[in-house]
Amino acid sequence: MASDRSGIFVALGANLPSSRHGPPRATLEAALQILAHEGVRILKRSSWWQSQAQPVSDQPDFINGVVETATMLEPSDLLALLHRIEAAFGRVRQERWAARALDLDLIDYQGRLSGGEGGAPLLPHPRLQERLFVLLPLQEIAPDWRHPGSGSRIDTLIEKANPIKISKL
Template sequence: MEQPSKSHNSVATALIAVGSNQISPYGCPIMSVKEAFRAIERAEIQIQAKSRLFNTPCFPAGAGPDYVNAALRITTTLPPLALLQALHEVESDFDRERTNRWAARTLDLDLIDHGGALLPDRATWDHWHNMPLEQQKTTTPQGLITPHPRVQDRAFVLVPLADVAPDWTHPVTGATINQMLAALPKGDIAAITPLEQGI
């Protein structure tokens, strides 16, 4: 698979993490994730690959019910900020409320990578990438940061991503998905269990 990147036609490949652990207007978390797939695809967004759906422990532990997580590989003509806005509009249609950091949610759509872009700059990315976990719990970025600064820490993102972009390498660190997974505790990965073989 090609590394996500922008072409001369201004088409970018992007990676999106999808999650839900609350009932939405579309039903239970499984139904919400499946409906989100349909809601995301539009003229400027074409889904190239969908992962399996996975049951994943809530993060951080004790913050709510377990999640249903998945991942998408898309192509889009939307620039990063416009794509993020489109994802937020989909979340709003699912009654997503942004309250406490890492609170339970009807739908969570995270832009993991957009054509390998480093946004907004290396210093900001390094700041969020190196932020201690306790500080992450109370601090929220005010703008888009790509690649997602915590992707390497989260099995619930990496395991679904391996379904849709197994050859993706981190545009800053150069680590592959398999290398990032190998660096995580084995128990974190074992806790991510597929709900079904495909959709």
């Protein structure tokens, strides 16, 4: 029997309460439970981090984290699952950078590179190197991680990322 694939990183974020699960942090915890219920094993999880919205706006602060997962799902199937979970939490993808009750992003899938051909997700996530709210939690659980495309070390990416107000909770 084949085993789950590990080395798959998912970023979680929220800055609005969900009607069913309450404040952002509780919503993120509930999303992790649903991922596990759907057969996506959580191998490592970062602390929760609070950050200002990026780009900077008058939105409430976000709560963010990153998990390393293991699954048999292929990247497109995992991304479809993430989108179904977001929709179940009330996320409607209409406006870019809008406030949201849940955001789940496939950040890296075993170092694979994909330009999005044939409906495949873009891998690694195309803006992850700009986002401290992804990089800092990712560094917490994968300190030796390197960007699959550029080969840049995570600490180098953190130094070059857009500065924002962010703190570990």
